[in-house]
Amino acid sequence: MSDLPTVVATRGAAAPDLAERAAHLDAVDELAPARALFTLNDGVVYLDGNSLGALPSHVPDRMRDVITRQWGELGIRSWSESGWWTAPERVGDRIAPLVGARPGTVVVADSTSVNVFKALVAGARLVPEDRDEIVVDGTTFPTDGYIAQSVARLTGKRLVAVEPAGLAARLGPRTAVALVNHVDFRTGRLHDLPGITAAVHAAGGIAVWDLCHSAGALPVGLDTHGVDLAVGCTYKFLNGGPGSPAFLYVAPRHQAAFDSPLPGWNSHADPFAMAPGYAAADGAPRGRVGTPDILSLLAADAALDVWDHEAVSIGAVRAKSLALTDFFLECVAAYAPPGRLASLTPAAHAERGSQVALRCEGAPEVMETLIARGVVGDLRRPDVLRFGFTPLYVGFADAERAARVLAEVLAGKAA
Template sequence: MTRDEARALDAADPLRHFRGKFALPEGVVYLDGNSLGPLPRETAPKLGDMVDRQWGERLIRSWNEGWIEAPQRIGGKIARLIGAQRDEVIVTDSTSVNLFKLIVAALRLDSSRTTIVTEAGNFPTDLHVAEGAVGCVPGATLKLVSRDQIAEAIDETTALLLLTHVHYKSAERFDMAAWTARAHARGALVLWDLSHSAGAVPIDLNGAAADLAVGCGYKYLNGGPGAPAYLYVAARLQKRLANPVSGWMGHAAPFAFADAYAPAPGMARWLAGTPPMLAMAALESGVDLMLEANPVAIATKSAVLFDLMRSIGDTLGLDCISPGDPMMRGSHISFRHPHAYALCQALIAEGVIGDFRDPDILRFGLTPLYLGYEDVVIAGEKLAAILAGQRHLAPTFSKRYAVT
């Protein structure tokens, strides 16, 4: 594709106007929004209001003027992006903490089911948290298996199948409905990590009869670095599951200040500490922006951007490890190359920001809200020029990554 052809596609893009809603630096092609979304222009003014008026003027009165309801309010908005009911999602803590809560809760639900099944090579925090969580429940074990062995690993001892919807390296996507049904047929629950899919690909938790889910707020939701995360519990399970992190905000009557803990009804029981309101404001700004976009247009453009980047990679002789079928992948594309780290750093020096995954993966986020077709063509041109002179690329990489 030529630059002129790409510009024509950009001019006809129904999502094109969203680009101006982000504070993207001039001369930079940003292909890492799958790791950290860029800054929405509305976020800074909203944070300014939070600091100057709500905190600065209203002081503690702001807790009664919208702060205390923020976890449920923002959770209800995220619910619209992931196919859930507004009373099934709440914003709280980090993805890691929420994983711990739900894993332990699932293990405690039925003492005859003691095993967590998950994919070897899953996102590390999922595995690390799962390892720690099983240590908190006597008799519980963690079973790591390859993707092609997951189905046979689910049996009558399985309490929970823990899956990441879109794989962080390859972008391979699980069929949520099919895998949920497979686990349910064996009597197990499923916990989905939506961190690399929410806001990028269609998700229908209720349509898939999903049980549990978590996700972060700082990737495709553009909530800022370290933005609060969210968790989902299907309505049918909310009375049966208990939060093992029994903090005061999850109490049925937090301001009664009772010594004994009594869990709040519904999703409020999954709260623990005081909501971080500055971070909440930034996340809400990003979520509001995402809700303005047509999800069908996002998915359609993501597929075209992928095909364009894939054709560039094919032309340059790169080994694409991401699925070709758009229904089987997320919204990033990954190539394997022996000098992937050096390529990533060379691209960054040229104003094209992608990222690297150990040991040899060059990964590009294809975020439709602000990424243009011409951006991808420019990235391809710079990649081609770097590869043409690849004798200068270092054959090894430093562990001190510039991009994570």
């Protein structure tokens, strides 16, 4: 648990200084124009994009076309004429550069949980059977743990839960596959994807990464760092909408041997032959199962248009994310009553995702009051206030206001 940064200015003098700095930082921010691409409520600071991203403003019109023309007028012809059939791979190719993957390696389909299941079982099938341990991040998002437990039961392997810091030391000749979260969902800690992946490979295992809290927030480098398999969602920093489908990455070197535990007709080499025997398709389509959720998939596709704007790049997003979270922590340190908050989020940039988690006594009541006052974060029981910073639509004035209102709530000031 890291200490909040020390601020030299006195509490009374800090407020105007920090507000002025926020205004200046927003004025020179190269990503500031991207804010206009989103539908945001006036007077609300939205710091929950790490749970559900904001709505890109053009998505409703795009979806009206999908529903009224593509579905309503063309009907079943849209599978070919509107490109519905190839959408899982086409949208995957749009996500690929955001996670450092080449075309043809990412497919968008199903939920994160389903893709974790596919990746773990398929990963275990890529190594010799005498490798009988599945290693899982001991701080993982609960569903990943539940899926890993089920996969262990189904495959007859032993599940080993290890905190990421100790994971490399626990790997060995029995390791089949390791499942790790790139960013810890509670604390915002960024784990060492290159180092852990290299350690898994040195032990002879398969590295599977959950990118739900990093895709669209920071560079990932799947190809560069030799990741084997990865999964991630599209509804957080990629702003695809509630429940929008997840994605699955399969490294090119594993695609021919990728043996999905869910071989559906959509991943068949000749799906419309309706053959009784299964023959897997080539490449990314092997990750498909059944009929795609076209409405949610095309909403996610439309949302990805924000990344087509010239100033928007994953590098610029990462730079602003770090600046925003630094500034927010500075404002919290300057404004908040002493001793009321402790940061769980690492101070070091190399260890930080795009959120700030603050331990706080009475956190449920504090967050409820914050939301009522127009600062929307979220809560991880029993005592963690979590604030997600999506640089495409969150500015420095938002960070300053959020910290100031938080301090007022903690000090018991009236709304």
